[in-house]
Amino acid sequence: MPQNSRALEFWAGVLVVLPVFLQAPWVRLQPFSACFFTLIPLSIGILLVQLRGEKGSQAGSLLVGVCGSWLGGCIFWGWLRANPMWHIPVESFALPLALGGLETRWRVGSGFYLACLLGTACTDLMILLTGVMQKWPDVVLASLEDAPKLLSDAAADLCNPQAVTLLLISGFLIASLARYMRQKAFQYPLSADAWLVASAALTTTLWIDGLFFITALIQPKLSGLI
DSSP, rough: OOHHHHHHHHHHHHHHHHHHHHHHHHHHHHHHHHHTHHHHHHHHHHHHHHSHHHHHHHHHHHHHHHHHHHHHHHHHHIIITOOOGGHHHHHHHHHHHHHHHHTTTTTTHHHHHHHHHHHHHHHHHHHHHHHOGGGGGHHHHHHHTHHHHHHHHHHHHHHHHHHHHHHHHHHHHHHHHHHHHHHHHHHOGGHHHHHHHHHHHHHHHHHHHHHHHHHHHHHHGOOOOO
């Protein structure tokens, strides 16, 4: 695998993790500034695609893809976080552009955005099927003092055979899909970087979800969900 592809995979993973530590607290305090920040990486990404060579173009495309996920997340978590049914509709605002970009020089960013959206959809589906969705508004609107207990209670509700089985099946399917994406990268060299970025983004999302669950059980105050 080319070194540049490995670097793209690494940065795709980093850019999935980044919102956990930066976007979540930022949006809670200053949603408008978090939204406007999108213009900075978006401008840098477009310039890299327009002015640099292949490596710069791929990095720029990835940044543009990140902007789609970032802005959707800012809008939802800034103003609509108590309405979980709006999560995917808001996050998917750039879906037509991403689908159209798969056959263009923006394919890396499109792959990243689509994989993040798919990972978010899978997470929300599991939250719905396991019955945690009904507690979502109380957790996200709670004060910093009350949120840990509510989050811990919600996570404890998942510790039953049916919920654990659903989570394990979901995790297996997501991991299998990420592996399938990596295999596609070797079958289609022209779009290999897009497949690898999508695989890395989806795999990282799975690890983050698992970390959230464990942290919510052990030490809720440390969970990025708060």
